[in-house]
Amino acid sequence: MVCLISAYACVSLLRHAHKATGRTRHLWTGVAALAVGFGIWATHFVAVLAFRPGYTFAYDLLLTAASLAIAIGLCGLGIAMAIRGTNRWDHFLGGAVVGVAISSMHYTGIAALVMGGTIAWNAPMVGASIVGGMVLAGLAAVSAMGVGWRRLTLGAILLTLAICVMHFTAMGAANFDRCFPLSADGELNGGWLALAVAFVSMLILGAAFGSVVLDETDRRRTERERAREAADAVRLSEVSARLELAMTHMSQGLALYDAEGILRLHNRRLPAMLGLDPAQDLTGLSFREVCRLTIIGPGGTEAADTEERVEQALSQHLPLISGQGGDIQHSFGDGRTLRINHSPIGDGSWVSTTDDITERQRTEAAIFHLAHHDGLTGLPNREQFNERFDMALQAASAGDDNVAVIAIDLDRFKEVNDGYGHAAGDQVLKTLAERLTHGLKDGELVARLGGDEFAAIKSFVSMDALRDFLARIETALFTRVSIGDTTVGTGGSIGVAIYPEDGAERSKLLSNADLAMYRAKAEFDRHICYYEREMDEHARQRREMAKDIWTALEQDAFYLVYQVQKSVATNEITGYEVLLRWDRPGHGLVSPADFVPVAEECGAIGAIGAWVLKMACLDAASWPEPHKVAVNISGLQLSQVDLIETVRAALLRSGLSPKRLELEVTETSIIADKNRALHILRQVKAMGVSIAIDDFGTGYSSLDTLRSFPFDKIKIDRSFMNEVEVNEQSKAIVRAILALGRSLHVPVLAEGVETTAQLEVLRAEGCTEAQGFLLGRPGAIDWNDALEPTLRTSAG
Known part of the structure; x- marks a missing residue:
């Protein structure tokens, strides 16, 4: 029973695996292998448990397990070969491998018996058992791959016979007369084996039940x-009935013409779309007559050019009808636009569909306007703007006009x-747009490129015409704009480039106009600037410098120098300001x-600033004296x-104490975005x-800046020190800044001290610190002097 159930489960699951694909096929192959492998193994050991040679067997645990693994593995290989085969011989070969699995499992299981002596084998019967199992298992696979429940049943019976014939023939080939009971380590007694067989039998019953469920599922699916x-x-x-209903109520006009061009079928929508009476039956009319009725209209009165218009319509439609088909658009005097599509069937007849695309065209026109305005x-x-500019350039190159x-x-x-x-800003833009476009002449165009950026084109022969256009633009820009009860002053900067003197193609001319702008x-003294070649040279030089700046960053070509800062009262060193230097190759x-x-323009200032800060901190951390180091921070960094x-x-x-680092920022860099700057500071x-x-x-x-943030130091600009010793106005400004510092309890440092007289003025006015050429020029710090470090002055 165990053998029969497992055989049925195997052939049934083999069928399911053959129908499946991908991972599912692998899954069913594995389940089928488990079913028949466990079945062969259980059949063998049920029989061995029933075998009574006159003493009780014990079983070697490893060989018993190995016999099960062999049965499952080789059966899986045979089943996989069978379901992937393309003909009966392939199926037979896969089944034969299953027969080999039966023999291999049996003889491994016999070897698992723990007993003394030797088994006497009848070689011909051993060979017959193996061949018999392979042949019957091969036939079972061929039968199982067929169609119908009869082939399935036959396959299960043949596989059962293969297992039984092999086992009973093999047992008949064995003589146990010279064997005797023997105990050994790692053996398995009959009781435990019986439990294992019972468990395996339950698994086989489960697999069989599953295969029955699958078969029933297949039957129900069929x-x-x-x-x-x-x-x-x-x-x-x-x-079919609904199709007729849909054709009656479809939004398109539908018409079927035969090979002679006679209308054989149409829906009710067609006459209405052609401008005819919706109840009019057009069946039986020729295509020419339908065209005539459409051109004449619902009134039915022919005009003098009716025939000519009919012939013109036929000349447009007939090539499509006799060819590969296609569509044509027709516009009518009442504003309607129809698209008529012809689809030839192949026997000379064709189907025509008519769509009302009036609203679609209006929508497309609106979208086109939005895309270009x-x-x-x-x-x-x-x-x-670019399209019109290119057209103007092409026209100018073919004629004598210039283009600005x-x-x-x-x-x-x-x-x-x-x-x-922003609402007021939008109103300003709209008002300026109206003024700029008011009174435009032929060859003139004004466009908005984005934000507050506009551009214009002027085709001209004489410079007077260009100057007149520029004067109108300037007037439009500099006339005040009223926004509700408020009047806003506006203005602009205007740059002009002229074809062909300033460039021959669009991008060059636009670039040159931007340079002029x-x-x-x-x-400050003019709003209109014409392009000059020196502008391009200046821009080229700046581009080359930007490229060299990036190269200098990559090659670590920048270096730092330091300028000493000293106490005005005691002349003691209070710190050093770090200064960036660049020896540009070739310059x-x-x-x-x-x-x-x-x-700052090319975006390298962030990397340069980070490098300066890093190197300044590393240098300061190596100084034997704990002086402060001051580093300038650019507006973009801030x-x-x-x-x-x-x-x-x-x-x-660097390990530098934060107390030894001082960052210097300008008030201009703070004002640019005050809230963000103060938050960062x-x-x-x-x-x-x-x-x-x-x-x-x-x-x-701004005193508000000093009030908004508690600065640790105020630095007086060097421009106030030039004449402080002789100019009372400069001295008064310095005195006021120093008084402001004292009132806020903030020390003040004066830059640009170059003479003893300037230093004396600062000392007399109570200045805290100073720096300048008098106290020390920028250079590298030499710490060899034990009393006071000296600066090895650098050029520049």
């Missing part, structure tokens, strides 16, 4: 498929947004005033929250780092 086919036939009939002002956007491109950037527009709100923005020493603005981590990292890496000051306000007196000199 019945459901047949029922579905019957339901599909009913549904098809219903769909600015949403706020209605001016052409950058895409349309004008870059326009509004001045102080951010102040309008900040002071009156930035020149106009930098100059010599470059002033920071020249290369720092370029570094606008970035990363400055906090940069300072922290420099202190941690508070975070840095919380570490213990000192904060000094640099160049005080040259910027806003």
Whole structure:
């Protein structure tokens, strides 16, 4: 019974594995292997437990387990070969491997018997047992791969016979007369083996039950498929009726013409879409007659050109009908637009569908307008500007006209947004757009490229025409704008580049116009600036410098020098200010005033500032005396929250005490974004780092800035020291700053002290600290002098 049940489970699961794919096939193959492997093993040991040679057997544990593993492994291999086979011989070969598994398991199981003596084997019967098992198992696999329950049952019976024939023939080939009972370590007694066999038998019953459930599921699935086919036939009939209903109520006009061009079928929507009476039956009319009725319209009165229009329509439609098909759009006098599509069937007949695309065209036109115009002002956007610019250049190259491109950037527009709100800013932009486009002539275009950036094109022959256009633009920009009860002053910077003198292609001309516009923005005495070649050279030089700055960063070509800071009263060293130097290859020493603005433009100032801070802290940490080191922070650095981590990292890496680091910031850099700057400075000051306000007196000199943040030092700009000893006005300003420092309990340092007289004035006025060429020029610090370090002065 165990053998029969396991055989049935095996062939049933083998079928399921053959139908499955991917991981599911591997799963069913494994389950089938387990079912038949356990079945062979259980069949063998049930029989061995029933075998009575006159004494009780014991069983070697390892060999008993090995026999089970062999049965499962080889059966899995045979089953996998059978289900992947493409013909009967492949299936037979896979079943034969299962037969080999039966023989291998049996003889391993016999070897697991623990007993003395030797078993006498009948070689021919041993061979017959192996061959018999392989042949019957191969036939079982061939039968199981067939269709129907009969082939399934036959396969199970043949596999049962394979197992039984092999076992009983093999037992008949064995003679146990010369064997006797024997005990050994690691043996398994009959009781435990009986429990194992019982457990395996339960597993086999479970597998068989599962295979029966699967077979029943397959049978029910087949019945459901047949029922579905019957339901599909009913549904098809219903769909045919619904199709006729849908055709009647579909939004398109539908028409079927035969090979002679006669209308054989149409829906009710077609006459209405063609502008005819919806109740009119067009069946039986030719395509020409349908075209005529559509052109004549519902009134039915022919015009003088009716025939000509009919022939024109036929010349458009007939090539599509006789060819591969396609669609044509027709616009009518009442504003309707129809799209008619012809689809040839192949026998000369065709199907025509008619769509009303009036609303779609309106929507597409609106989308096209939005894609080519600015949403706020209605001016052409950058895409349309570039298209029109290219067209103007092509026309100019073919004729004698010149083309001017004008870059326009509004001045102080951010102040309008900040002071009156973005709604007011939008109103200003719309008003300026209306003024700029008012009275435009042929060859003139004004576009908004984004934000407060505009551009214009002017095709002209004489410069007077260009000057007139520029004058109109300037008037539009500099006329005050009324916003409710408020009047806002506006203005702009205008740059002009002319084709072909200033460039031959669009990008070059736009770039040159931008250069001219930035020149106009930098100059206070004019608002319109024409491009000059020197501007391009200046921009080229700045680009080359930017490239060299990045190279210098990569090659570590920057270096630091230090300028001493001393107490005015005692002449003692109070600290050093670090200064950045760059010996640019091929150009010599470059002033920071020249290369720092370029570094800010190209984005290198952050990396340079971090390097300066790191190296200054490392140098200061190596000094034998605990003097302070002062490091300048640029406005761009102060606008970035990363400055906090940069300072922290420099202190941690160098081991420098935060009390020995002083950061110098200008009031201008704080005003740019006061809240952000003060937040960052508070975070840095919380570490213990000192904060000094640099160049005080040259910027806003706002007392609110000093009130908003507790600075640790005020630095008087060097410009006030030039004539402080002889100019009473300069002396009064210095005296006022010193008094302000004393009242706020903030020490004051004067920069640019170059004469003894200047130092004496500072001492008399009670200045705290000073620095300048009189006290020490910038250079590298030499600590060899035990009394006072000296500076090895650097050039520049």
